[in-house]
Amino acid sequence: MKLEIRSSSLLKRLNVHRRYLPIHFEKASQFLVKCQIVEPYVEKGTLHGCICPWEIGESAEEGAFPMVEDFHDTLEAIWVWSYFTKVSHKQNFKPNIDWAWKYIVKNWGRFIGKEKNEDKCLYDCSYVLLSRIFYEKVFNDNKYEKLVTQAGNRLEKYLNTLKSTEGREYYDPFWMSYCLGLAAKSLKQKKWLRNAETFVKKTIVSIENPFSIIEKEPHHVGPGGHDFFSQNANKALALISCLNREKIAKETIFKKFLPCVPKRFVSRHADENAWNAHLATAIGNSYVFTGNEELLYPYFAIMKELEIRDEQKNAALPRSPSFSRRESWVTFFYAHAYTSVINLSN
Known part of the structure; x- marks a missing residue:
């Protein structure tokens, strides 16, 4: 669908946003290289996983080895590096991508193996799908198809038997359905x-009021933990991903999601940079889907x-003003948001 904008200022x-897209992704990619850890900071066999630079520094100062690297952060980095390759036509970060995939393959059993309990496993599975389908489009490489099939089957089975949609953050089923919908169409x-x-x-279309006022979404309370996902945003993303060919999806975005969208950045108790970036991703995708420039x-x-x-x-952000050190996963959220208004496959 060709998108037309009547407002000259918009x-x-x-246009400025589009022009700076390659620059944003090159900077984000360079930052993520700093997050790709190597020996002696990690155990043998876990090379090239990603972690936030401040964690590397703290571990070195405290002698806390081996580090606990992050599986989904590594997959997020693959997505960013692949996207940069797509928009720049440059192979600057292909070695980093290859190292990252090597890490994913070697450590699959630790995070997603067949007997692994759910914990963050399903969240990891969602990023396997998100990162791999874009990687394959860019590099025409399907050698990780078995991993993707296993991850997709895990998500499909989980959603098919889910009794409650109250899970948040790592357990948000709407994020999982968004990623599964994208992968299902890409892989047929x-x-x-x-x-x-x-x-x-x-869980969305048949509900009279599936969205709530976004500023009033539940906040994380107390120390520790995360608050990085707007569930309203994930519902919009899932709707667009899974039902983008059905009229009801566009009607639901217009009539039920748009009225709940805030006019500005929303203050949060924790992770507000990531949370708002994720919200922007849903708003941007809704604009591309509906063509409504008000978004x-x-x-x-x-x-x-x-x-x-x-x-x-x-192009790298901390999670919030109260935790000011830049992080790999927030940098992904920022990059994912940046692309959402650009009519290029996510």
Whole structure:
């Protein structure tokens, strides 16, 4: 669908945004290289997993070895490096991608193995799908198909038997259905898509008020833990991913999601940079899906605030003002949001 913008100021803002896309991704990619750890900081066999630079520094100072590297952060880095390759036509980060995949393959059993309990496993599975389908499009490489099939089957089975949709953060089923829907269409997995569609229709479309006022979403309370996902945003993403060919999806975005969208950056108790970036991703995807330029106003309001908070101007962000050290996963959320208004496959 060709998107037309009547507002000259919005059109100008979007054109500038598009022009800086390769620059944003090159900077984000360079930061993520700093997060790719090697010996002696990790155990043998776990090379090239990703972790936040501040954690590397603290572990070195405290002698806390081996480090606990992050499986899904590594997959997020693959997505960013692959996206940079797509928009720049440069292979600068292909070695990093190859090292990262080597890490994923070697450590599959530790995080996603057949007998692994759910914990963060399903969240990891969602990133296997998200990162691999884009990687394959860019590099025309399907050698990790068995891993993707296992991850997709795990998500499909989980959503098909899920009794409650109250899970948040690592356990948010709407994020899982978003990733499963994308992968199902890319890989022509009819069973995955059928079950993802059924889940979304049952938990979003058939509900009278599936969205809530976003500023009033539940906050994380107390020390520790994360608060990085807007469940309203994940519902919108799942709807677009799984039902993008059905009229009801567009109607639901127009009539039920759009009225709940805030006009500006939303203050949160924890992880507010990541949370708002993720919200911007859903708003941006909704704009591309519906063509409603009104969605660009809150999108750019949020992105402007994130740009201000990127104090070093290297496309890398901390999770919140109260935790000011830049992190790999927040950098992914920021990059994912940046691309969402650009009509290029996510």
